Amino acid sequence: MEQTRHAPPMDPPTGPLMGQMMHQALTISSILQFAARHYAASEIVSRPVEPDLQRELHRYTYRDCERRARRLARALHDRGVAMGERVGTLAWNGYRHLELYYGVSGSGAVLHTINPRLHPEQIAYIVNHAQDQLLFFDLTFLPLVEAIAPHCATVRAFVLMSDRAHMPDGSAIPNLLCYEDLLAGATGDHDWPALDENAAASLCYTSGTTGNPKGVLYSHRSTVLHAYASALPNVLNVAAADTVLPVVPMFHVNAWGLPYSTLLSGAKLVFPGAALDGQSLYALFEAEGVTFSAGVPTVWLGLVNYVLENGLAFSTFRRTVIGGSACPPALMDTLIDRLGVQVIHGWGMTEMSPLGTTGGLLAKHRAQPREEQRAILRKQGHAIYGVDMKIVDDAGAELPWDGATSGHLLVKGPWIAARYFGDEGGDILQDGWFPTGDMATIDADGFMQVTDRSKDVIKSGGEWIGSIDLENIAMAHPAVLQAACIGVAHPKWDERPLLLVVRRPGMDVGRDELLGFFVGKVARFWMPDDVVFVEALPVGATGKVQKNRLRDAYREHRLPGT
């Protein structure tokens, strides 16, 4: 019998030919499952929050973390926490917080991390707005939770993230539970449920430097994509051989995704708990062999000062990401030139999960002189795949990428917010782009530089003056620790720059000397009109200088000659 030599003809395709690959939802629990199976013994080291436990570090492995996070998911289920319901946390960086990151989102509920540095009234507002069902908190925040508990209408139980020995004898908090008891009492084993990758996974509120805090509701998919992209060499470059210490708090935009990107990379993870001063951080960096860290400039100023003042050096620390506000060039130079630490400047925001750009050099920059390379590293950096960006004028017309023209910075991508939780603020996009509220230039190679936040821009005689540039110059003066520049009313020019300066301890510099330092570095009309020396600058809940408060405080300041 004649054999069929050809397969029967296929039906002609009617649509695109579809790929034939497995479908696996991009869920947060899949990161922990992978980590626990393939990097089971990778370590998670935490400095406990409980004062009597701080002499010893807590240690366990990815595998232990997965087991406990799964028990936590079971306990949430037992307590009737349903899919999509919000579970709040007020906690430092530590292993129990990590278990909540995975246990809550992995159970199908939504992890809502709250910044404990906010005003208690604002915290209560956020808890109510998010309709948190349970509120987990570290021992440090017991007094705070006692104060806000009567105002948290939706919270069914408050869970102290410690063991029985640390539970208070009596407390005004209604329905106070113990974290370790909750885990121990979970009924039986639990499997991670299959979830839709587009389901909500976590919720973060913007820190509210502009109006009421607004919630950004991340999905499993957006979180996993952000974690993948942020681990890339061009971005945070997290590798299995690293020891990662996130100084950036887990209540500040998910610690910039590090609790996810570190686990999918297999790296060792070190949590500093509540001890964020220079001395404690340095000791932990050295004891645990930290190679990579990330945080806002104010934290690095503290750590770097401690190291230099005590004539110390880092033995393993080689790389850091600095972002959240502009990294002062003087800080970058000190880290690179004196301490041998590579600095990656990162830019982003709560609405962007948060990473949008990171600094670095291109191959063609490698042969360039140091100063030219440094000028590139100082920029906020290059877009990460997944983020598109453009600058536009007031009318919305796109501006050239010439490195000089500054415009409103707009972004889009799969980990950028399309709206706020509860539709606060309505439709926030402009033709599908998210307006960041930052003013920036983009150069021909695609490097973005933030010139200002639109609301901080100083407008003098119809021209813009970039406050970040002026602050960076001031901070390059050896006697200046910190500087902030704001616009103050001027009868002729509308506004003129006023510089507020914190001197380095034990060092002196006067007004005229500091103004002289600007000569030749900026256009004449950019020169600050006056300098005020202050003891400290007001810093907000995410470690940024609060310029709105400075503007209020110096509204009546009389500039010389007015």
Ligand code: ADP
């Ligand atoms: P908030 O708007 O409440 O401060 P975010 O933490 O989301 O909350 O802050 C995002 C803003 O922080 C950005 O829009 C930008 O103005 C500023 N920012 C973040 N990183 C940098 C950076 N590397 N350089 C300058 N500004 C930055």
